[in-house]
Amino acid sequence: MGTRVRRVRSAAADGLLSCPTCELVSRAPATKSAACPRCGTRLHFRKPGSIGRTWAFLVAAMAVYVPANVLPMMSTSSLFSSQTDTIMSGIVFLWRDGSWHLALIVFIASILVPLAKMLSLLVLLLSVQLDWNWRAMERARLYRVIDAIGRWSMLDIFVVALLSTVVQLTALASVRPGPGALAFGAVVVLTMLASASFDPRLIWDCVRENHERALPA
Numbered sequence: 001m002g003t004r005v006r007r008v009r010s011a012a013a014d015g016l017l018s019c020p021t022c023e024l025v026s027r028a029p030a031t032k033s034a035a036c037p038r039c040g041t042r043l044h045f046r047k048p049g050s051i052g053r054t055w056a057f058l059v060a061a062m063a064v065y066v067p068a069n070v071l072p073m074m075s076t077s078s079l080f081s082s083q084t085d086t087i088m089s090g091i092v093f094l095w096r097d098g099s100w101h102l103a104l105i106v107f108i109a110s111i112l113v114p115l116a117k118m119l120s121l122l123v124l125l126l127s128v129q130l131d132w133n134w135r136a137m138e139r140a141r142l143y144r145v146i147d148a149i150g151r152w153s154m155l156d157i158f159v160v161a162l163l164s165t166v167v168q169l170t171a172l173a174s175v176r177p178g179p180g181a182l183a184f185g186a187v188v189v190l191t192m193l194a195s196a197s198f199d200p201r202l203i204w205d206c207v208r209e210n211h212e213r214a215l216p217a
Contacts (some may be wrong), residue, residue: 017045067180144200
């Protein structure tokens with residue numbers, strides 16, 4: 001018994017546009033420029049220059065990821081001593097101090113999450129540009145996870161800000177953010193911009209095109 005394969009039309013093929021702001025679905029006008037009839041946001045079938053902008057933000061994030069982990073995250077000074085700490089030295093200190101759960105949280109949020117996010121975006125970009133047809137649903141879910149967890153990578157910046165506020169209340173010590181904090185903040189912002197620039201609808205475009213090529217004439 002043969003397998004029946006039916007052609008699936010996309011919303012773009014039917015001239016339908018989804019607003020990225022209010023999510024209203026409307027039909028594209030005959031003119032080139034389109035605006036949402038509800039909120040006035042510019043509408044596009046696909047984000048213009050999505051692949052190029054995502055690559056630019058992703059490469060920039062990879063470039064500053066190393067200095068973000070090597071340069072001092074904060075500098076602590078008192079009447080008796082001064083100390084500079086990187087992300088890893090702070091994790092090691094928390095671990096040796098017995099706060100292994102805090103060390104694990106900082107390690108996951110500050111080391112693993114940004115690295116996993118960059119690698120995931122790299123996989124998504126390559127899958128779109130190479131017309132991969134496998135596991136489109138899983139790749140779409142991966143993008144939603146990446147988009148949701150981006151802000152939690154700022155944990156180290158929140159810790160530095162909190163320590164600076166608490167320690168500055170005393171007259172015997174001070175905490176100042178180091179260059180690593182600036183580089184790490186740049187990593188988080190750049191990965192968030194890369195995630196926002198990527199258009200996940202491109203994943204399904206590849207699947208649809210490969211599916212249509214496989215259909216009999």
